[in-house]
Amino acid sequence: MKPDTLQDAPFHLNSQPAQGWQARLALGFAHRHGKTVLAERRHSGPLTVQRPFYPEGEVCHLYILHPPGGVVAGDCLAISVAAASGSAALVTTPAAGKFYRSDGELARQQVVLTVAAGAALEWLPQETIVYEGARVATGVRLELAAGARFIGWEILAFGRPAANEGFSLGEVAMNWQIFRAGQLFYRERLLIDAQAFAALWGLQGQSACGTLFAYPATAQQLAAVQALIGETAGQGVTLIDDLLICRALDNRADRLRDFFQQVWRVLRPAVLEREACAPRIWAT
Template identity: 65%
Template sequence: MPANCAALTHPAVSTDTTAWEAELTLGFAPRGDKTALVNRSHRGPLTVQRPFYPEGEVCHVYLLHPPGGVVAGDRLTINASADTAAQALITTPAAGKFYRSGGGEARQTVNLTVADGASLEWLPQETIVYDGARLSANMHIELAEQSRFVGWEITALGRPAAGEGFSDGHAELNWRIQRDGRLFYLERQHLDAQAFQARWGLAGHSACGTMFVYPATPLHLEAVQALIGEEPNRGVTLIEGLLICRGLDERADVLKGFFERVWGLVRGDVVGKEVCAPRIWAT
């Protein structure tokens, strides 16, 4: 990556000549009393800062996309794997942005692999899909039977603070979770202007999100149900050890706050650590 890559920016409207393809591969493994980032390779404008250790052995990594936004034609691929006994947390320093398109589609693919005895937390800040953007986002998660995983994705359609709704474009949000090589969970969401407004869709809420926790128990389910109480537009279910939380909100930061509270309820049992929020979230 060139030294001045951080100064690169995309226009708010995409053109084919500005499209980039980027790929980042990360590998985590225990080294002594810490988890180390033992494999780090990238192609194009996608990289990470040096690892941080705010809670001892857990390796915190911040993903960086220097152009600051994604346009039609861009292809981002993120691969991360955690070896046995590794503990890693991946987040982003700011919201991801997908700009409006003249007709083409941007694609983001995330492939996560978690070995037996390893834990991986995928906790990015929200993804903002501008009015008129066209996004295909794919999450592929490969879990071992004794692995541990916490992950969320929060999507904001339009920019309500700027008076922008979502009258054009779409976001395809796909989750594929495998356990011991067997397809365990498959989900596909198609969000467009109709789904944004419809009662059966987002009912005008700009932010939607899904959170997964594995392995989880009925006690975790009960704890999250108690946390939700009578709060509207929140839900949780448990499917064969996989806890699935969902939420809608007018604001992505409020929805993220809900997921953080769920994280606080389950992390001690799932990861073996109390919550240690990445410092970048407070900046």
């Protein structure tokens, strides 16, 4: 929201915070012996993964774990995921992420997703809860080779509505960069503060917002998602070349998450050439 006034400062994702956890996780998927395996796993600090699951045969389902359970001021999480040619992986989380109130320092998260030709990657973390007073900078860099396939989303929940907490204090800066065959194709920079949270041109006081990306998509998939949305307020979808972008606002994060899961089920057979098979953790 309000992209014309978004400022880079003070959100410099590559700068080093003065204190807090410095956690890194690097994952690499490869196709071996008829299925996708986790061929590379390197980590430092409190970021790791559970053992892979195979509920649909060759596709690798993997859950990222952040044992502290939340990110505080000064923390920096760096995650990279690479899917090699022929591999198919779905990456999610076992629970919602949390960014807590800040004492002035930023909390940072950087994600780099690389999908090779002939590979399919799904980046489907559960929602991120941003507490009132949090100061957060996140960045996602998605690198798609020709012939790559991808579905991913980012879902944010602001404050704690059940505790009568909104988002009257704090800042969240987000930066998505999507590259196709090495060329920058799409960039989205977004700043949400108390004004943007409340304004009619912003979140309109809705406590949850999200964006879903799917590639490659066609007018047929666009029409399918439009049919799913119907006349529902706060939901929309568009197609830029072969990149489908779906957005939604809601006053309940669980309802928004359920909507994106419905969109994912509609898109997966055409975009990834596989029927939907939801991770077991989503049902708990």
